[in-house]
Amino acid sequence: MxxxxxxxxxxxxENLSMAYDSFLIMRDLNFxxxxxxxxxxxxxxxxxxxxxxxxxxxxxxxxxxxxxxxxLDFTACDIEDRKTVLRxxxxxYQTGALWSALTLLENVSIPLKxxxxxxxxxxxxxxxxxxxLVGLKGxxxxxxxxxxxxxxxxxxxxxxxxxxxxxxxxxxxxxxxxPLSSRRLDDLILExxxxxxxxVVVVTHELDSIFKIADDSIFLDTQTKSVLDHGNPKQLRAxxxxxxxxxxxxxxxxxxxxxxxx
Amino acid sequence: MQGELSKAGGLSDFYRxxxxxxxxxxxxxxGAWNSSAQLPGRDQLEQQILxxxxxxxxxxxxxxxxxNSVLVVFVSEIRRIAKQNSLELDCEQxxxxxxxxIRLSEAVPENEEARFQDYHDxxxxxxxxxxxxxxxxxxxxxxxxxxxxxxxxxxxxxCARYRAVDIFRNIQETGAQALPIISLIAFLMGLILxxxxxxxxxxxxxxxxxxxxxxxxxxxxxxxxxxxxxxxxRTGAAFAAQLGTMKVxxxxxxxxxxxxxxxxxxxxxxxxxxCLMMPLLCVFSNFIxxxxxAVVARYHLGISWLQYYTQVQSAIGVPDISLSLIKAFVFGxxxxxxxxxxxxxxxxxxxxxxxxxxxxxxxxxxxIVILDALFAIMTGVWGI
Numbered sequence: 001m002x003x004x005x006x007x008x009x010x011x012x013x014e015n016l017s018m019a020y021d022s023f024l025i026m027r028d029l030n031f032x033x034x035x036x037x038x039x040x041x042x043x044x045x046x047x048x049x050x051x052x053x054x055x056x057x058x059x060x061x062x063x064x065x066x067x068x069x070x071x072l073d074f075t076a077c078d079i080e081d082r083k084t085v086l087r088x089x090x091x092x093y094q095t096g097a098l099w100s101a102l103t104l105l106e107n108v109s110i111p112l113k114x115x116x117x118x119x120x121x122x123x124x125x126x127x128x129x130x131x132x133l134v135g136l137k138g139x140x141x142x143x144x145x146x147x148x149x150x151x152x153x154x155x156x157x158x159x160x161x162x163x164x165x166x167x168x169x170x171x172x173x174x175x176x177x178x179p180l181s182s183r184r185l186d187d188l189i190l191e192x193x194x195x196x197x198x199x200v201v202v203v204t205h206e207l208d209s210i211f212k213i214a215d216d217s218i219f220l221d222t223q224t225k226s227v228l229d230h231g232n233p234k235q236l237r238a239x240x241x242x243x244x245x246x247x248x249x250x251x252x253x254x255x256x257x258x259x260x261x262x
Numbered sequence: 263m264q265g266e267l268s269k270a271g272g273l274s275d276f277y278r279x280x281x282x283x284x285x286x287x288x289x290x291x292x293g294a295w296n297s298s299a300q301l302p303g304r305d306q307l308e309q310q311i312l313x314x315x316x317x318x319x320x321x322x323x324x325x326x327x328x329x330n331s332v333l334v335v336f337v338s339e340i341r342r343i344a345k346q347n348s349l350e351l352d353c354e355q356x357x358x359x360x361x362x363x364i365r366l367s368e369a370v371p372e373n374e375e376a377r378f379q380d381y382h383d384x385x386x387x388x389x390x391x392x393x394x395x396x397x398x399x400x401x402x403x404x405x406x407x408x409x410x411x412x413x414x415x416x417x418x419x420x421c422a423r424y425r426a427v428d429i430f431r432n433i434q435e436t437g438a439q440a441l442p443i444i445s446l447i448a449f450l451m452g453l454i455l456x457x458x459x460x461x462x463x464x465x466x467x468x469x470x471x472x473x474x475x476x477x478x479x480x481x482x483x484x485x486x487x488x489x490x491x492x493x494x495x496r497t498g499a500a501f502a503a504q505l506g507t508m509k510v511x512x513x514x515x516x517x518x519x520x521x522x523x524x525x526x527x528x529x530x531x532x533x534x535x536x537c538l539m540m541p542l543l544c545v546f547s548n549f550i551x552x553x554x555x556a557v558v559a560r561y562h563l564g565i566s567w568l569q570y571y572t573q574v575q576s577a578i579g580v581p582d583i584s585l586s587l588i589k590a591f592v593f594g595x596x597x598x599x600x601x602x603x604x605x606x607x608x609x610x611x612x613x614x615x616x617x618x619x620x621x622x623x624x625x626x627x628x629x630i631v632i633l634d635a636l637f638a639i640m641t642g643v644w645g646i
Binding site: 057111 | 423511513517519521
């Protein structure tokens with residue numbers, strides 16, 4: 001179960017309400033993410049998962065409530081503090097969002113150039129290593145438009161990992177990937193947590209992926225516009241008091257299928 | 263009674279409605295129900311059925327050879343009519359697939375909340391909403407210009423972060439690559455002015471003043487204006503489209519979450535490149551325009567190159583050229599700023615990127631003309 005106000009929870013969300021203009025999307029969200037854990041935000045399509053992610057990374061301002069990074073109010077702090085927090089995070093967007101005018105190597109190098117004091121050679125080495133980690137060795141000088149969607153996503157991950165961030169955010173990481181690539185991505189996410197102790201927040205509705213990687217999760221519900229349940233997805237699948245959550249996690253409540261999913 | 267379906271000509275009839283026994287109605291489906299089948303209008307069908315005052319409806323599909331969703335739509339329509347008029351409907355005879363599809367389409371009930379409500383605002387509500395919108399847009403534009411000024415300040419103090427290579431690439435795109443189109447327009451502009459002047463001035467035997475006319479008109483007005491118009495269409499639209507597409511691809515979000523300011527990284531190199539290139543392009547365009555006039559003077563009016571040259575020299579001085587350069591710089595700021603502004607504020611779809619490009623051109627053209635009028639008034643008042 002998610003621990004509220006735990007000292008070991010670097011990301012805390014308190015009474016967060018999200019809205020587009022006057023259209024309320026979610027109200028009074030409360031949850032916290034433990035350090036070095038993989039936290040999954042799940043829910044049906046269009047329930048506001050991606051919007052929540054946009055709030056967490058500062059692309060949208062909350063209608064109400066606070067988002068705290070190590071007790072620093074991310075949404076109300078001044079611009080310099082905010083930049084410091086931003087430098088501690090990496091974001092992988094749904095489509096990769098690579099800078100299309102730059103080669104893959106330049107894409108990965110830019111954060112390094114901006115925020116480290118490495119020499120040009122070192123930056124080059126690090127950027128090549130990151131691209132190799134996501135299996136894109138040899139594509140350093142390609143432009144994003146010259147590679148496939150799945151590769152763009154992996155390159156996006158290489159860029160997000162460039163500065164070895166403490167927090168990594170993934171927006172629908174397996175969307176548009178073939179089963180093998182998506183599994184490799186899951187393995188990579190687990191590896192990042194285990195080897196570097198990265199805190200990972202993943203927005204997804206891929207069940208295989210959820211059961212494989214999640215330590216903790218919340219389920220967003222459109223009807224009540226709030227968190228319907230939270231906890232480890234495997235436990236939720238078996239024990240959640242909410243039929244909507246159980247049915248989501250079992251692909252519609254089929255007990256036979258339940259036995260097959262991991 | 264027979265269904266009137268063969269409006270397109272050559273099509274067979276697809277159904278018949280026949281009354282059998284006491285107020286029992288048989289709907290006979292026949293032939294191939296595919297995309298070439300034409301459905302009767304709702305009202306027409308309803309009328310056909312109700313005119314026979316039935317109690318119960320049957321389908322007869324013995325002569326139906328094949329079908330697709332056209333038939334499903336037709337049957338749904340009959341179901342609706344039956345339900346509304348509380349008639350009994352027997353669907354037993356229908357192909358099983360049709361019944362299954364209908365069941366599937368009704369499996370998820372209609373989401374009442376999802377329908378858009380029709381708003382009928384009063385006049386005052388509309389005025390109010392539009393005023394708020396305009397006010398917000400003005401606020402937004404001011405914020406954008408504020409950011410540009412901040413970034414320019416950071417650049418002057420040497421603490422702006424950008425890639426120098428971006429500036430050079432933009433200089434090449436907005437400068438060197440614009441020369442052919444600028445040359446063509448400027449040359450023809452000089453030519454046109456000279457012809458128009460020649461017709462009038464020849465009447466007074468004052469052909470030589472064509473040189474004055476062309477030089478002054480080109481340097482003070484047409485040079486900067488035409489360059490700005492070309493750059494608005496060429497570069498302003500390109501800036502808006504580039505930044506708009508980046509926004510759609512979340513590239514701009516990616517800069518923001520990396521704590522890299524897109525204003526420093528994307529907007530500023532474009533702005534700087536265009537502001538540097540516009541005065542240079544304008545000087546170039548002035549020369550070509552005056553040369554265009556010279557060609558007319560030489561071959562149409564018989565004025566020698568040298569005469570034309572000395573006349574031009576006496577006609578324009580430092581104030582005219584300075585005015586030309588200042589105007590070009592200001593227009594450059596306008597074109598680049600509106601191009602980037604519309605791009606950064608573009609919506610998140612292909613249509614919105616197109617609108618961003620259009621409005622970048624339109625708003626910079628409008629502002630250029632207004633500013634040019636202001637320049638004309640100011641120079642008139644100050645006698646420059």
